[in-house]
Amino acid sequence: MTVKTIPMTPQQIAALKQKLQHAKERKTPPYAHFQYELSDCVITAYESGKVVFQGEGAAFYADSMENRPAFDETKNDASFPGGFPQAGSDEVGTGDYFGPVVVCACLLQPQDAAFVQSLGVQDSKALQDAHIRNIAPLLQERLCHSLLILDNARYNQVHEQNNMVAIKCKLHNQAYVHLQRKANGLPPNRIIDQFVQEKSYYRYLRDQPSVIRDIHFETKAENKYPAVACASVIARYAFLKAFDQLCERYAFSFPKGAGKQVDEAIRTFLQSHSMEDLRQVAKLHFANTKKACLSVDQK
Numbered sequence: 201m202t203v204k205t206i207p208m209t210p211q212q213i214a215a216l217k218q219k220l221q222h223a224k225e226r227k228t229p230p231y232a233h234f235q236y237e238l239s240d241c242v243i244t245a246y247e248s249g250k251v252v253f254q255g256e257g258a259a260f261y262a263d264s265m266e267n268r269p270a271f272d273e274t275k276n277d278a279s280f281p282g283g284f285p286q287a288g289s290d291e292v293g294t295g296d297y298f299g300p301v302v303v304c305a306c307l308l309q310p311q312d313a314a315f316v317q318s319l320g321v322q323d324s325k326a327l328q329d330a331h332i333r334n335i336a337p338l339l340q341e342r343l344c345h346s347l348l349i350l351d352n353a354r355y356n357q358v359h360e361q362n363n364m365v366a367i368k369c370k371l372h373n374q375a376y377v378h379l380q381r382k383a384n385g386l387p388p389n390r391i392i393d394q395f396v397q398e399k400s401y402y403r404y405l406r407d408q409p410s411v412i413r414d415i416h417f418e419t420k421a422e423n424k425y426p427a428v429a430c431a432s433v434i435a436r437y438a439f440l441k442a443f444d445q446l447c448e449r450y451a452f453s454f455p456k457g458a459g460k461q462v463d464e465a466i467r468t469f470l471q472s473h474s475m476e477d478l479r480q481v482a483k484l485h486f487a488n489t490k491k492a493c494l495s496v497d498q499k
């Protein structure tokens with residue numbers, strides 16, 4: 201396990217505590233002010249002024265502290281992953297048999313924080329679709345973002361050469377490339393809601409002409425980083441709209457997810473539509489296709 205220790209002033213420690221208010225607080229060890237747990241790092245501030253970072257993310261967090269002469273809460277701290285401005289990205293639709301894969305990367309400036317908070321932005325999975333439909337257009341209007349929608353026909357084509365993880369890596373990277381262009385640069389704080397190990401992420405991007413680096417990977421990032429939460433909401437909204445369009449175009453009520461109700465829907469859909477139609481609305485490599493088609497053949 202990586203352990204890094206750096207000295208901090210009482211003011212820096214107080215500001216650090218403020219920064220960590222959304223992290224999980226642990227029982228305070230002896231002679232310590234506090235101890236917080238992040239997904240990849242435990243941070244303990246001791247009364248002696250030493251702050252200890254332990255875990256996979258230790259170097260990342262400790263370095264971001266050390267690089268600054270003073271940790272000043274009143275200044276927006278670009279070197280800390282929770283600081284502003286921040287860019288975050290997330291994807292939607294990868295667990296759904298029907299409908300596209302959508303990735304959004306979003307840039308949040310310090311002055312956007314209160315606005316985002318006032319809309320009740322959080323992980324799109326925790327929000328009702330109706331709420332997402334209300335707030336996403338407001339976010340899209342105000343925030344610089346890049347939105348990529350991989351429709352099913354194209355997805356099935358791309359999937360012949362790439363697995364789902366590779367597709368996600370390339371879409372996230374492309375979203376950041378576009379965001380960089382739109383925003384004339386990216387802040388040092390870039391966070392991906394982690395779906396793959398960092399090393400694998402860059403390995404999947406080996407052949408890409410342009411690769412955005414120095415990204416912080418963290419699971420459940422949409423709960424901690426508002427830029428990721430905003431990206432998640434905008435992506436979910438685009439997914440919902442695309443899904444509505446599919447239902448309308450095929451006059452069919454497609455279910456979400458990839459469960460039994462999806463198998464049933466495939467069978468019903470194929471009674472009045474062709475395999476080529478299915479290619480336009482579904483991620484064909486999911487096991488659901490085989491399951492449903494086998495039982496159609498048996499009939």
Ligand code: MG
Binds near residue numbers: 290291393394
């Ligand atoms: Mg995610």
